[in-house]
Amino acid sequence: MHWIRFSIILLLVTLLNAGNLLNTIPLIDSNTRPDLLLVLLLFFASNCKTLEAIIASFAIGFAADISGVEMGPHIIAFGLLGSAISQMRRVVVMKRMIHQGSVIFVTALLAGVMVQLLTLVKTGSTPPNAYKVLPVTALYSAILGPIVWSVFSVMSGWLGIRKYRVGRMSRR
Amino acid sequence: MARKQINASRGTVLVALLFAGIVILFVPQEHTKKLNFLFRKLFNPVLSLGRSTTVAFPVFTSSNEDFVSGSEYNRLVTDYDNLQGALKELHQQYNTLAGIRARLPEAGSGYVLAGIRDVSTDPLRKELVINKGQLDGLRVEQYVLGGNTIVGQVSETSPRWSRIKLLTDSGSSVEVGIWNEKLKKYIRAQLVGDGKGAATIPLISREYDIRADDTVYAAPKPGLLETPMVIGNIVSIAPDDNKPLLWDMTVKPLYDAEKLENVVIIVVEPVGEPK
Numbered sequence: 001m002h003w004i005r006f007s008i009i010l011l012l013v014t015l016l017n018a019g020n021l022l023n024t025i026p027l028i029d030s031n032t033r034p035d036l037l038l039v040l041l042l043f044f045a046s047n048c049k050t051l052e053a054i055i056a057s058f059a060i061g062f063a064a065d066i067s068g069v070e071m072g073p074h075i076i077a078f079g080l081l082g083s084a085i086s087q088m089r090r091v092v093v094m095k096r097m098i099h100q101g102s103v104i105f106v107t108a109l110l111a112g113v114m115v116q117l118l119t120l121v122k123t124g125s126t127p128p129n130a131y132k133v134l135p136v137t138a139l140y141s142a143i144l145g146p147i148v149w150s151v152f153s154v155m156s157g158w159l160g161i162r163k164y165r166v167g168r169m170s171r172r
Numbered sequence: 173m174a175r176k177q178i179n180a181s182r183g184t185v186l187v188a189l190l191f192a193g194i195v196i197l198f199v200p201q202e203h204t205k206k207l208n209f210l211f212r213k214l215f216n217p218v219l220s221l222g223r224s225t226t227v228a229f230p231v232f233t234s235s236n237e238d239f240v241s242g243s244e245y246n247r248l249v250t251d252y253d254n255l256q257g258a259l260k261e262l263h264q265q266y267n268t269l270a271g272i273r274a275r276l277p278e279a280g281s282g283y284v285l286a287g288i289r290d291v292s293t294d295p296l297r298k299e300l301v302i303n304k305g306q307l308d309g310l311r312v313e314q315y316v317l318g319g320n321t322i323v324g325q326v327s328e329t330s331p332r333w334s335r336i337k338l339l340t341d342s343g344s345s346v347e348v349g350i351w352n353e354k355l356k357k358y359i360r361a362q363l364v365g366d367g368k369g370a371a372t373i374p375l376i377s378r379e380y381d382i383r384a385d386d387t388v389y390a391a392p393k394p395g396l397l398e399t400p401m402v403i404g405n406i407v408s409i410a411p412d413d414n415k416p417l418l419w420d421m422t423v424k425p426l427y428d429a430e431k432l433e434n435v436v437i438i439v440v441e442p443v444g445e446p447k
Contacts, residue, residue: 015219017293018293019215019218020222020293021221021222022222023293032295033293050182051182054186065196066211069294069328069335070201070204072196075189076190076194076197079190079193118197127341127342128342129296129342133296137295
């Protein structure tokens with residue numbers, strides 16, 4: 001994988017995720033936003049070699065934390081989930097949009113819960129409306145995620161990712 | 173381009189990165205928040221792209237002196253409510269102090285004007301990032317004015333930047349007063365943000381005569397706010413479905429803080445501090 005190109009994509013997605021530019025899309029506002037970094041995490045975790053996927057997952061978690069409020073929760077949550085998904089890709093196939101959406105939904109919920117728990121550990125408090133917002137964010141990410149995923153797929157050659165193939169020839 | 177191969181096992185890399193993550197997690201927020209503020213500062217022009225702002229104080233242009241625009245009317249009503257709040261407080265103070273030896277008035281509030289650098293896009297947080305911090309006298313819990321109403325409180329500070337937790341944030345809880353004309357006093361309550369764009373006031377008995385459109389004031393707090401200041405109006409009030417003896421109230425802040433360009437932080441000098 002081309003790590004410099006990965007860094008550029010990561011910075012762009014982080015700025016898009018944390019900035020106000022997405023608010024110009026009528027379906028997106030500050031109350032309901034998809035988590036683009038989570039989609040990026042799943043894309044790299046399911047398409048890169050395992051070692052690259054682990055490093056990319058922690059890097060995406062770091063980007064999510066630095067663009068947020070607390071440092072640490074996303075690094076651990078995204079790092080662990082990304083590493084786990086890269087191990088499970090022989091089991092969980094994410095070729096079709098419906099599969100991608102389902103995995104994004106489940107992972108967004110898991111990541112959300114982990115981040116809130118770790119935030120509680122760090123700061124001693126979590127937003128009281130987290131249990132209402134997390135499912136909405138997960139659902140929204142699951143609906144829009146596959147479209148964003150297809151954009152990343154187009155760039156996979158430029159990023160130096162040789163897409164993971166399921167089958168006898170897939171062992172690395 | 174030549175690519176370097178990473179010579180380490182997956183397990184080693186995973187454990188090393190996880191350990192680094194845990195270390196960062198347990199570094200106190202006092203230190204790690206500098207990185208968050210640095211990111212906001214570095215990429216502020218890009219992050220604020222697409223933020224819709226309106227002029228906080230619309231200029232009245234009509235030539236007819238008998239009529240004002242809707243926005244001007246709202247501003248005047250808010251000013252009037254603020255003056256009413258200050259007047260009621262002064263009356264109460266006068267009654268208390270009547271007969272007591274007159275003393276020198278306490279130092280007034282200081283105001284720090286700050287530009288809004290960013291609005292949080294996290295659905296879990298309703299926050300503003302401003303370009304004033306500890307060096308300008310900002311401290312956590314200080315009240316923040318947007319236009320001429322309270323919009324939130326300072327929640328986190330760094331030397332030059334700070335975060336403002338808006339009243340609509342689900343973690344916001346502010347002591348407020350609702351003026352009751354019959355009792356001639358404020359009904360004290362707690363205003364809790366709903367995380368969307370409004371706030372609620374729980375646990376108020378239905379024995380109080382409260383109606384829609386009643387004005388909600390931020391309650392004075394020693395060292396933070398000297399007189400009541402307008403927050404917003406009650407937009408809906410009905411008996412609580414689960415607790416019929418209590419009101420279920422929704423308060424709408426008067427100003428959309430996300431559209432403001434500047435805010436003012438009330439920096440009250442501690443009483444007795446030498447000048």
